[in-house]
Amino acid sequence: MAKLIALYKHPENKEAFDKHYFETHVPLTEKIPGLRKMEVTRIIGSPMGGKGKYYLMCEMYYDSLEALQSAMRTDEGKASGKDAMKFAGDLITLMIGEAADE
Amino acid sequence: MAKLIALYKHPENKEAFDKHYFETHVPLTEKIPGLRKMEVTRIIGSPMGGKGKYYLMCEMYYDSLEALQSAMRTDEGKASGKDAMKFAGDLITLMIGEAADE
Numbered sequence: 073m074a075k076l077i078a079l080y081k082h083p084e085n086k087e088a089f090d091k092h093y094f095e096t097h098v099p100l101t102e103k104i105p106g107l108r109k110m111e112v113t114r115i116i117g118s119p120m121g122g123k124g125k126y127y128l129m130c131e132m133y134y135d136s137l138e139a140l141q142s143a144m145r146t147d148e149g150k151a152s153g154k155d156a157m158k159f160a161g162d163l164i165t166l167m168i169g170e171a172a173d174e
Numbered sequence: 175m176a177k178l179i180a181l182y183k184h185p186e187n188k189e190a191f192d193k194h195y196f197e198t199h200v201p202l203t204e205k206i207p208g209l210r211k212m213e214v215t216r217i218i219g220s221p222m223g224g225k226g227k228y229y230l231m232c233e234m235y236y237d238s239l240e241a242l243q244s245a246m247r248t249d250e251g252k253a254s255g256k257d258a259m260k261f262a263g264d265l266i267t268l269m270i271g272e273a274a275d276e
Contacts, residue, residue: 075215077231094274113177113271116239119246119255124269129179137218144221153221167226169215172196 073171074137076144078156081163082127092159093128101132101152106143109133127163137170175273176239178246180258183265184229194261195230203234203254208245211235229265239272 083089101110113129134140143149156164185191203212213233220226236242245251258266 076221077215077217112274113179114274115179115269115271117270119178119268119270124267126269128274129269129271165226166221167217167228167231168219168221169217169231172214172216172230 074134074140075169076132076134076140077167077169078130078132079126079165079167080128080130080160081125081165082123083160083163086127089127089160089163097152097155097159100148100155101130103148104132104143104152105146105148106134106139107132108135137168140168176236176242177271178234178236178242179269179271180232180234181228181267181269182230182232182262183227183267184225185262185265188229191229191262199254199257199261202250202257203232205250206234206245206254207248207250208236208241209234210237239270242270 080089098110098112101107109131110133111131113131115124115126115129118124132140134143144153182191200212200214203209211233212235215231215233217226217228217231234242236245246255
């Protein structure tokens with residue numbers, strides 16, 4: 073299992089961010105070929121208190137690293153990436169991860 | 175669904191980190207009452223290239239925020255937290271998250 077992890081810092085306008093994220097970005101991302109599962113998590117704080125640096129995390133699961141990399145090169149993958157950069161390019165950190173037990 | 179997310183920055187000594195993490199920290203964490211699932215992900219890079227800031231992510235799933243918070247107050251939760259702070263206190267970022275569709 074491999075996943076693309078997107079971590080978003082707190083946006084200035086949370087309402088506008090959520091509207092674009094859930095109404096436009098998620099539907100675009102769901103079209104990516106080979107995407108097996110998508111898990112969106114609202115970060116609500118830290119056990120130490122405080123709101124922390126990040127606002128939202130999205131994990132996009134693929135069968136393998138190769139499948140993930142192929143998916144990012146499809147038209148749908150590029151459209152999702154382009155949209156993320158446009159609406160949240162200054163907020164996003166992207167990471168590629170692989171299950172540790174593989 | 176709620177989860178505790180631990181993001182670890184790159185350790186200086188990856189071999190010593192992995193040994194402690196997988197042989198001591200994971201078994202301690204698996205004992206925490208109410209823990210439903212644990213997903214450990216090796217961060218292998220960024221789609222933009224480069225190794226990025228983070229080395230490893232661990233997600234610990236609970237039935238609810240309340241269950242997560244109760245779990246952290248148990249002896250097993252405290253032992254896991256204490257161990258993390260001891261071996262990786264300078265590397266770890268902890269976040270509490272909730273599934274966005276709840």
